[in-house]
Amino acid sequence: MEAPEKCCDNQFKVLSSGDYILPPPLQASIDKIVEKEGYISHKTINRSITTSGGNFMGELYEVDIKGTTADGDKETNIFIKNKIDDMQLPTIDVAECYSLENFFYGHLSKLYNDIQNKYNIPIEDRYNMVKSYNAMNPNAIILENLAKKGFTTVHRMEVAPLKFAQLSVQQLARFHGLSWVLEKQQPEYFEKKIRPLKLTLQFNDDYQKFLDNMSTYTDKCVDVENRLRLNNFKPGVMEILKKNFYENSGSKCCLCHGDYRANNILVKKDGDNITEVIPVDYQLLYYGCPVLDFIYFIFPCTDQEFRRKHLDDLKDLYYASLRKFLKYFNMDVESVYPRREFETEYKKRLDFGLVFGLMVTPLLFTNDDDVPDFAKDDLQKLSVTPDPKMDERIRGLVDDFQRWGIL
Known part of the structure; x- marks a missing residue:
């Protein structure tokens, strides 16, 4: 019998708790939630938390509200991601990120739930979303705290368990499917609210400095011959990023x-079995090629052995899941997004997988005590101390892309 797959490691760590005082705007939001939830009397327990490198664009809090309502005792568990005052990053518009996520949870998620309810989509075939508490705070994301229901995340250094990857790919297909359903059913809304969404990341000189900096860590993982290949590949990296995110002419x-x-997909287990995943963190929403989401997911959380065994099957699963989901809405996947087009886009954009893998792996393998502060550190001098396990992951990545003819 095979050993159960290693999966989840609760990365949330309490920084301070008990009588922790929330910033006044957050406390005002909590007061609104208390009123809306119908509490007659209540007490709150606030905690400041960290995700050990899983988040860098805000302060995180947990709030437990316990008390009585007209219907009896009640408890409401809340998770908050709060924008740091005056936080600015050289490669991303932080305020726009919060605006995008509030748009998703405040408007789009409700629209998606209504669509799925209207067509009676079975629970097991739905796109899963966390319940949002809309407390009219533009600088905070306020959600149900699913950690209280046993959800956690896969540790960033671990290879994703197969079941986790399968469920995540299915959810991704449904997320993309809902976009095409919305485009068909509410074309005016789609044209006004969805199609104009542009990538928030800025591929500027600071981003180039970040890429160059990360390469100083990945270069050390490979032999001289492959280091030369990487050096020949590097001058075109920024163009690869711009091509994949900005040049969508002819692409669905x-x-x-x-x-x-x-790290942005919550996972729940029953014993050793993974039973459910829920995507979160919609701060980088944009209108573009869906293949990039698939590639973005695969390469940071898998190693060479996993890809050799399962990559083709996961591509098949994505497309089969999209086919099944669209069928509920009387839409034919071959008319919406032909398989041939999916495969063509995958091959055309596969080079992004190498760029992204090289770019983020040093961060994913950084020890918890050495996670960099993107708001304070110079991207050119950003220092990390990667775990030795990173070497094998990078070697496998380089070997795969050499075999696929990209290096």
């Missing part, structure tokens, strides 16, 4: 998640 597009990686 939809609303893309933009940050669909393992």
Whole structure:
């Protein structure tokens, strides 16, 4: 009997708790939620938390509201991601990120739920979303705290368990499918709200400095011959990024998640069995090619052995899941997004997988005590201390892309 797959490691760590005082705007939001939830009397427990490198664009809090309502005792568990005052990053518009995620949870998620309810989509075939508490706070994302229901995340250094990858790919297909359903059913809304969404990341000089900096860590993982290949590849990296995100002429597009990686997918287990996943973190939403979300997910959370065994099957699963989901809405997947086009786009954009893998792996393998502060550190001098396990992951990545003819 095979050993159960290693899966989840609860990365949330309490920084301070008990009588922790929330920033006044957040406290005002909590007060609104208390009123809306019908509490007659209540007490709150606030905690400041960290995700050990899983988040860098805000302060995180947990709030437990316990008390009585007209219907009896009640408890409401809340998770908050709060924008740091005056936070600015050289490669991304932080305020726009919060605006995008509030748009998703405040408007789009409700629209998606209504669509799925209207067509009686079975629970097991739905796109899963966390319940949002819309407390009219533009600088905070306020959600149900699913950690209280046993959800956690796959540790960023671990290879994704197969079941986790399968469920995540199915969810991704449904997310893309809902975009095409919305485009068909509410074309005016789609044209006004979805199609104009542009990538928030800025591929500027600071981004180039970040790429160059990360390459100093990945270069050390490979032999001299492959280091030469990487050096020949590097001058075109920025153009690869711009091509994949900005040049969509002739490509079938939809609303893309933009940050669909393992750390942004909550997972629940029953014993050793993974039973459910729920995507989160919609701060990088944009209108673009759906294949990029798939590639973005695969390469940071898998190793060479996993890809050799399962990559083709996961591509098949994505397309089969999209076919099944669209069928509920009387839409033919071959008319919406032909398989031949999916495969063509995958091959055309596969080079992004190498760029992204090289770019983020040093960060994913950084020890918890050495996670960089993107708001304070110079991207050119950003220092990390990668775990030795990173070497094998990078070697496998380089070997695969050499075999696929990209290096």
